[in-house]
Amino acid sequence: MSALSALPPLAAAPLVDPVAPGWQLILAALLGIGLIVVLITVFKVHPFLSLTMGAITVGAVAGQNILKDADGLGVLPSFLAGFGSTAAGVGTLIALGAMFAKLLADSGGADQIVDTIVGKASPRTLPWAMALVGAIIGLPMFFEIGLVMLMPVIYLVSRRAQVSLITVGIPALAGLSAMHGFVPPHPGPVTAIGYLGANLGLTLALGILVAVPTIIVSGPLFGRLAGRWVDIPAPATYDHDAPEYAGRREGPGAATATAAAVRAPSFGLTMFSVLLPVALMLGKALVDVVWDQDPTAPLRRVFDLVGEPFFALLIAVFVAMFTLGRASGMDRGRISTTLVESLPPIAGIILIVAAGGGFKQVLVDTGVGTVLGDWARDANISVLLLAWVLAVLIRLATGSATIATITASTLIIPLVAGMSSTDTSLVVLAVGAGSVFFSHVNDAGFWLVKEYFGMDVMQTIKSWSLMETVLSVSGLVFVLLLSIVV
Secondary structure, eight states, rough: OOOOOOOOOGGGGGOOSSSHHHOOOOOOOHHHHHHHHHHHHOHHHHHHHHHHHHHHHHHHTTTOOSOOOOOOOHHHHHHHHHHHHEEEEEEEHHHHHHHHHHHHHHTTTTHHHHHHHHHHHHHTHHHHHHHHHHHHHHTTOOOOOOHHHHHHHHHHHHHHOOOOOHHHHHHHHHHHHHHHHHHTTSSHHHHHHHHHHHOOOHHHHHHHHHHHHHHHIIIIIIIHHHHHOOOOOOOOOOTTTHHHHHHOOTTTHHHHHHHOOOSSHHHHHHHHHHHHHHHHHHHHHHHHOOOOOTTTSSHHHHHHHHTTTTHHHHHHHHHHHHIIIGGGGGGHHHHHHHHHHTSSSHHHHHHHHHHHHHHHHHHHHHTTHHHHHHHHHHHHHHHHHHHHHHHHHHHHHHHHHHHHHHHHHHGGGGGGTTOHHHHHHHHHHHHHHOOOTTOOTTTTTHHHHHHHHOHHHHHHIIIIHHHHHHHHHHHHHHHHHHHHHO
């Protein structure tokens, strides 16, 4: 069944019976989400606390006991159960991904990728090369870290081509942002995959299929137009040690961007390291599709093991210790330090995602999802479009792609019941597309881009914000087109 078609009958889905009348549960969900938005945007409360309070509000308004009732149910047990299961699943993947990304950065492997690809590009193909660099760097790295690492390159390439920073910067940002929104093991896609029960390997493959044309449209093509609207010349120098630059390197990724390795590993070895976890997960997905033999066969079990996301990333980290760490001249002490330093910056992300899991579980256990599913079925709304719209609304309200993904995925859990693996993966991608829509003043990424590119607010909106919008809309279009043929 295509995800564009009417929703499957919800009677066949394992949904929770509502604990209160429909109007009360809808009110509970609206109040809970509203409280999250207000706490984050108005009172600047950390999303972890905001999601926790939102979950408690949903359960309380729905009429559940905060602690346990006679049946052992309650808001707190539901929240803690969702929190724990999400931290155990998604949290471990985020931690392993952060370790790998830190090894890639500190070994000089990321610089090797950038230098090799950009060095072979002509002035006319530089925007395309920057889009490719952004996508490759964005595959294992968080957006903020990738941006910090690529800024010196963006400045130098802009001067070399004698074009606006925006012309070469937007393609790189598009590559970073698309990977962040569409491709595991980034927190948003991995969280949506876990909530909706999608196949990670299949979602990874489809995510890459969607990301490539989306990056082309929102990167080199849109960057050419944005460079005419916003003409920002690169400065004569880009001195990393300059006081004014050092002040702007505070925050996530600062240590990563300034770390130096003894020597960079080769380009081939670096690309092997980056693509290894991707190949393992895609290999498992391919075997699942084309191999009809007994799933207990030894070779099939090997693919199932190494292609499991946790083991694929675990293997990649251990391999990277040698192919990136030792190959660059890092000793055991330096490798150990790199791995330790990779975890503190992502502690907050893991807490946010885990709290989102608790919020999700409260919505599920109160039966809010059942009510929303019945409404969506009766309205005959495309699941893909509904998922995208919900993510867009939360993104605009909170400024957080992760919060948008968590909330939208939570609300549409009942709608994917009975869907095929392919359709469920497409729903995940639709949520990812909506989660990056129109970054504006309530998004930390907006201000990060503004400061690094030296733009004013209107220039940032005309370049970065519009690029995110083009990326989001074109991503949805390609997801819809893909749903027709798969």
